[in-house]
Amino acid sequence: MTCTQITPEQLPQVLQAQKAAFVAHGPVTAQQRRERLQRVIELLVRYQQPLVDAMDADFGGRPQGFSLMNDVIGSLASLKYARDHLEHWMQDEPREVFSPYDQLGAKAWVMHQPKGSVGIIGTWNAPLFTLLSPLACVLAAGNRAILKPSEVVPRTAAVVAQAFAELFDPLEVAVVNGDAELAQVFTSQPFDHLVFTGSTAVARSVMRNAALNLVPLTLELGGKSPVIISRTADLAKAAFSIAAAKANNGGQICINPDVVYVPQGLLDDFLGALRTAYGELFSRIEDNPDVVAVINARHLQRVEGYVQDARDRGARIESYPQPLAVDEQQRRRPLQVVVNPPRDSQILHEEIFGPALVVLPYAQLDEALADIHSRERPLALYYFGQNEEEQRYVLQHTHSGGVTINDVMMHAALHDAPFGGIGASGMGHYHGREGFLEFSHMRTVFKAPAHDPRREWGLLPPYGEHFLPTMQSMVTAD
Structure with missing residues (x-):
């Protein structure tokens, strides 16, 4: 055979x-x-x-x-x-x-x-x-x-x-x-x-x-793995890490960032840093042998469909390093960043699994956490920031398969730690x-001693008069 x-x-x-x-x-x-x-x-x-x-x-x-x-x-x-x-x-x-x-x-x-x-x-x-x-x-x-x-x-x-x-x-x-x-x-x-x-x-x-x-x-x-950028984060480092992740395998990775939460006042600064970082990785997309293509025409249409749906609903779309017409033969695509799309947009509810990204501004951290909790538990979660108390708060108030702090996707490379999901992201x-x-x-084995004392202790039938009182005396709360 x-x-x-x-x-x-x-x-x-x-x-x-x-x-x-x-x-x-x-x-x-x-x-x-x-x-x-x-x-x-x-x-x-x-x-x-x-x-x-x-x-x-x-x-x-x-x-x-x-x-x-x-x-x-x-x-x-x-x-x-x-x-x-x-x-x-x-x-x-x-x-x-x-x-x-x-x-x-x-x-x-x-x-x-x-x-x-x-x-x-x-x-x-x-x-x-x-x-x-x-x-x-x-x-x-x-x-x-x-x-x-x-x-x-x-x-x-x-x-x-x-x-x-x-x-x-x-x-x-x-x-x-x-x-x-x-x-x-x-x-x-x-x-x-x-x-x-x-x-x-x-x-x-x-x-x-x-x-x-x-x-x-x-x-x-998989799922929609979120990134939380704190006000204390190194914005350039965060943007570079996310750009490198989205460039990795064309974004076609189960723990790839899907949604990035950015403080409202830092939104434009973050987008500028992301554009710069992605442009340093890929100065061009067309005919660039370093760019991983979307696997096939069906997945290309799926990802482009999410972006177009958001565009039709009025969302702001940015393309890094520059826009490029869709080519189903080449299938190499720029990173399309969907900024603050309407809540009923498909891209907010479906795993992207490709060269696109959602960026959402937030006023308070709990707003971002509530939005994360509105979806199924993701395979990964990422936090950028220097505030240890806030970091602990995020870890204690979220669920995900794994976490990387001040970078993305690194936890999955650990050999001496489990990799897996929770809820809809796996088991x-x-x-x-x-x-x-x-x-x-994991097979439990018990090897009995040579002597069995249960009969002489009155623990086997026929039970004597002391059996019940003895059992009752052992029901304690200490």
Whole structure:
């Protein structure tokens, strides 16, 4: 059975064969886990050029250096961190035994057991990282996996399938490629865990399908990640950080800033600083090989539609470094900044996921927080400012998957901290030890002492006259 030509009808056979191999193999040693991770690392080193060529072709323009940095090197970092730390993560954790069994020699511990076969559905905006970063935690935990790359990047998906077919037995890691029909079949399988990266709308379908088999889920979604700029912020630094984030992958990142809240008196100063910062990154957009194109015509029309809707409703639109006519063949776009659009504008309610940004002025901080709370909880939140008390207030009065202070998107690069959402922006985590735990069954073990005192203490039938008074005496509030 090959992993490059699996049809939707064959997928259940692959999964069942992988599950059977998992059971037959028995415990997975630290050495075996490291060896599997090392093979994925070597796969990326060996296939780096075909992979970046494929991503460039799929996007219709994506700098090879950026693809190396974002997808190849980013994945390598996750894989190497897991490889180098998994043996410590695997250790049993001793737990406290209740009295009086602790005095009688009882023992208790938690062991971290692999779950089995994990399905991973990647997405197109980071087509390697959204497969291989969770795979690092999956393999570190001793599992096997079946990967489904996004059909939106078919060339990249084909190279991924070819690479894993060369270096892995599909009973360890398999790759299946296909369209939405396969995705429906994939998410309906009885995996031992399922990872999905994508939109909240599609995640609801994934959850419905997974519920048929009670499959536990890790969902990495998105939302409208806000930026709060305080009156104490370094405005030039904030503008540069936001410009660099919007330039990153053409704004097509799940934790990319969507809405920026700026104090009313600083609005024009911020827009000027943002224009300057973005112009320093891209002096021009047309035919600029450093600009990542919008992935396809459908997503281009979606983003442009949000901007046009706001324009039709009277919003002020600025384009950095300068306006540019839409070209569905080139799809490289300037950063379109929508200033204070009407509240019913689509761009205030839909995740942008592209080269556009909303800027909203505020008079009081609580106005910005109330607006943030009017939407679903986002995957990320950003705060720029030097006031420690205000910073603590923002952290305590908001919810998001993660936070970066005085920069954007940096928290997601932490290896020793969980990455994940909350509410509509996702559930579960990967990265680091928390990722290892996500894909492990934490199995509690109690080892009884040689002597069982319950009968001599009158705690077993037939109950004596002192049993009830003894139990009643133990119901206390201290």
